[in-house]
Amino acid sequence: MDKFMEVLENVLMPVADKLNNNRYLTALRNGFMVALPLIIFGSIFVVIANLPFLDRVLSEEGYAAYQNALGPASAATLSIMGLFVMIGIGYKMVEGRGGEAIYGGVVALASFLILTPQVVEGVGGVIPTASLGAQGMFLGIFTAFISAELYHFFVRKNLTIKMPEGVPSAVSRSFSALIPITLTLTIFLVIRLVFTFTPFETVQNFIYTIIQQPLTALGSGLPATLVAVLLIQVFWFFGLHGQIIINSVFDPIWYSLNDENLAAFQAGEELPHIVTKQFIDTFIVGIGGSGMTLAVIIAIFVAAKSRQMRELGKLGGPPGLFNVNEPVIFGLPIIMNPLVLIPWLLAPVVVAAVTYFLMSTGFAPKPAGVIVPWTTPPLLSGYLATGNNIMGSVMQLISMSIVFVIWLPFVKLLDKQYYGEELSAQATN
Amino acid sequence: MVKILLACSSGMSTSLLVQKMEAEANERGLDAEIWAVAQDKAAEDMKKADVLLIGPQMRFMKKKLSVNAEEAGIPLDVINPVDYGRVNGKAVLDTALELIENNK
Numbered sequence: 001m002d003k004f005m006e007v008l009e010n011v012l013m014p015v016a017d018k019l020n021n022n023r024y025l026t027a028l029r030n031g032f033m034v035a036l037p038l039i040i041f042g043s044i045f046v047v048i049a050n051l052p053f054l055d056r057v058l059s060e061e062g063y064a065a066y067q068n069a070l071g072p073a074s075a076a077t078l079s080i081m082g083l084f085v086m087i088g089i090g091y092k093m094v095e096g097r098g099g100e101a102i103y104g105g106v107v108a109l110a111s112f113l114i115l116t117p118q119v120v121e122g123v124g125g126v127i128p129t130a131s132l133g134a135q136g137m138f139l140g141i142f143t144a145f146i147s148a149e150l151y152h153f154f155v156r157k158n159l160t161i162k163m164p165e166g167v168p169s170a171v172s173r174s175f176s177a178l179i180p181i182t183l184t185l186t187i188f189l190v191i192r193l194v195f196t197f198t199p200f201e202t203v204q205n206f207i208y209t210i211i212q213q214p215l216t217a218l219g220s221g222l223p224a225t226l227v228a229v230l231l232i233q234v235f236w237f238f239g240l241h242g243q244i245i246i247n248s249v250f251d252p253i254w255y256s257l258n259d260e261n262l263a264a265f266q267a268g269e270e271l272p273h274i275v276t277k278q279f280i281d282t283f284i285v286g287i288g289g290s291g292m293t294l295a296v297i298i299a300i301f302v303a304a305k306s307r308q309m310r311e312l313g314k315l316g317g318p319p320g321l322f323n324v325n326e327p328v329i330f331g332l333p334i335i336m337n338p339l340v341l342i343p344w345l346l347a348p349v350v351v352a353a354v355t356y357f358l359m360s361t362g363f364a365p366k367p368a369g370v371i372v373p374w375t376t377p378p379l380l381s382g383y384l385a386t387g388n389n390i391m392g393s394v395m396q397l398i399s400m401s402i403v404f405v406i407w408l409p410f411v412k413l414l415d416k417q418y419y420g421e422e423l424s425a426q427a428t429n
Numbered sequence: 430m431v432k433i434l435l436a437c438s439s440g441m442s443t444s445l446l447v448q449k450m451e452a453e454a455n456e457r458g459l460d461a462e463i464w465a466v467a468q469d470k471a472a473e474d475m476k477k478a479d480v481l482l483i484g485p486q487m488r489f490m491k492k493k494l495s496v497n498a499e500e501a502g503i504p505l506d507v508i509n510p511v512d513y514g515r516v517n518g519k520a521v522l523d524t525a526l527e528l529i530e531n532n533k
């Protein structure tokens with residue numbers, strides 16, 4: 001067993017290292033971090049705009065006026081998050097290379113806008129907001145990567161205009177960016193032109209059809225989701241932060257799906273997806289942290305007799321309410337502990353499948369596209385993530401019961417072992 | 430004055446440890462500044478610290494952060510998983526002080 005663990009750890013460490021420290025994935029993760037405060041701001045106002053019972057208290061016009069008044073909050077942030085993500089990525093890419101970061105941000109934005117169709121149903125001078133949100137997410141990410149790299153490449157080639165001494169530094173800085181930006185944006189203009197001669201007509205359309213749609217279709221399905229959930233658990237079993245490793249790959253997909261649900265939710269239509277960012281963050285990980293360990297803590301309080309376990313319950317309880325569970329993972333311990341490998345891998349996978357099933361049958365509501373911070377306590381987070389629906393909390397409660405039932409025999413087993421050790425330690429004293 | 434920096438994925442679980450370490454430092458009458466950051470802030474904050482400790486779940490960051498730590502001239506290590514799980518402020522503070530001492 002030890003030998004096997006060692007081999008697996010030797011495989012997983014380099015994978016974690018590669019995924020976490022890869023320049024593009026780092027920029028991607030940090031790009032989403034830049035957008036996060038805006039995304040949450042928008043989410044708060046989606047929640048406020050859809051407060052329960054208001055539609056019954058207010059007249060129909062009054063309710064519509066209320067929603068219209070708050071609409072711009074999410075329309076300007078959450079619904080067009082792709083915009084902020086790509087600026088963040090461009091910025092972080094160039095910052096990581098040690099260049100002037102803000103130009104990385106604006107060159108990404110301008111390149112993206114060059115590729116974006118600016119006609120809607122024959123009306124010119126308009127940018128469809130959908131292309132700045134879910135639909136343009138992948139194009140935005142790729143554009144940010146490529147434009148920032150091109151910009152930096154041209155800067156490094158020293159194709160900059162050197163100013164004579166005595167010119168204020170701000171002036172020479174603005175000129176130093178001129179040639180790299182001009183070259184980069186020209187390339188994107190050419191790319192746009194080339195695509196007008198293809199059946200796709202726009203790059204946006206091309207990326208959406210060839211890459212984004214197949215990937216999100218795959219990512220929104222149950223099999224890929226179960227694989228992602230299982231991988232998170234496997235990484236954590238070796239004490240590696242599985243969530244952050246898997247997120248760097250899946251976030252673009254999960255966020256795109258999320259925005260599509262939000263658009264449908266705000267239009268009062270049937271929500272298209274079950275798996276979204278919030279499916280993972282609220283209904284899987286957000287029930288006490290990776291592995292949904294809040295139910296494990298409850299099992300400890302219910303069944304454990306050993307001092308060691310009860311201490312851990314007290315230590316892990318308060319942070320667990322906010323989905324921080326390193327004390328449980330390292331303290332129980334879960335890492336490298338073959339005794340708890342089965343429930344650790346099994347529980348989240350079962351919960352993911354059950355949640356998916358109950359959401360598809362309509363028993364539980366699908367995530368409405370509201371982004372809930374991952375530190376939001378369970379039950380509250382389920383309510384908020386489903387657009388103020390108490391059945392979201394009920395779904396989380398069901399999931400907690402499932403985890404509790406799967407874990408209980410293993411908690412007892414572990415407790416018996418610890419309790420025996422404690423007794424024999426007392427006896428020898 | 431010793432300055433101890435802790436880093437993990439988002440600085441959440443390490444901040445739990447910070448509280449315990451601060452309490453321990455207070456008890457010892459030790460003048461210490463202890464704080465936790467997310468991994469992307471670690472390179473920047475390292476310039477103000479005497480030592481960097483990484484949460485064990487982010488130990489794959491060690492190689493990359495070692496480069497920054499060398500530039501800043503400070504030691505770094507991964508926190509012992511057992512101490513991390515027990516949120517053992519005393520043991521981790523000892524580790525930090527030992528690393529600083531050995532670096533002198």
